[in-house]
Amino acid sequence: MGKFMKPRKVVQVLACCYSVCKAVIMKNIDDDTSDRHYRHALVAGIDHYPCKVTAAMSKKKTAKKSTIKSFMKIDNYNHLMPTRYSVDIPSDKTVVNKDIFRDSALKCKT
C-alpha cells in the first residue's frame, strides 16, 4: 500500500486552463492548511509544447516555434490524474514552497 502522490511524479492536470497538460509534482501537501482544506500539490508543467518546424521556416520563426511555455500551479488532488511515470530531476527543496508565487524571481528559479 504505497503512497503514490510524491514529488517527481508525472501527473496530468484536469483543471480548466491547463487541462490535458502534463506536469510534475514538485511538492505535495497532504494535510489541510489554513487556506486549503484539501490535499493539494504544487505542480510544474508544460503549457505549450514546441510546434512543428520545417526547413522552409526562417530562423526567427523556428526559434519562436521551438519555445516551451511552462506553468506552476497549486492544484487539488481531485484535479490531477496520476500516471505511473516519474521524472528524475534534482530539486532544491529550499526553493520549492508555496511562497514562490509571491516573488516572481523565485518562481523563475523554481
Added chain:
Amino acid sequence: MVAAKKMKKSRELINSRLRLVMKSRKYMLVHKQTQKLTGQCKAKLVILANSGPVLRKSEIVYYAILAKTGVHHYGGNDTELGTVCGKYYRECTLAVTDPGDSDIIRSMPEQTGEK
C-alpha cells in the same frame, strides 16, 4: 459445468465475506469516495461490479495499481453488489478499508482470477 459450480461456490464465499465487512462498517461505497480512499492508500481492497462505465472502472483500477491495492472484479452486476451489501441501491465500486473479522483480503488473491 464444473467451472460454473466452482464460480457459484466462490461467489458464495465472497458474498459471505462481504457481509462480514458490512457488519464491521469499515467500507466505502460511492465511486468518488472510493477513488479518494484509494488515492490516499487507505483502501485495502477494491471490489468492482461487472456493469458500469468502463472508463470509471479502468480509472479506479489504475489508481489501485499505483497504490498497490488489490482489485477484485465481482462476478455480478451493480444491482447484485448492492444487494449483497444490504443496500437498496446499485453499487459499482466498493472499497474495504479494514477487513476486521473477515478474511476477504487474505483470500482474495486466490480468487481474483475468477470472474
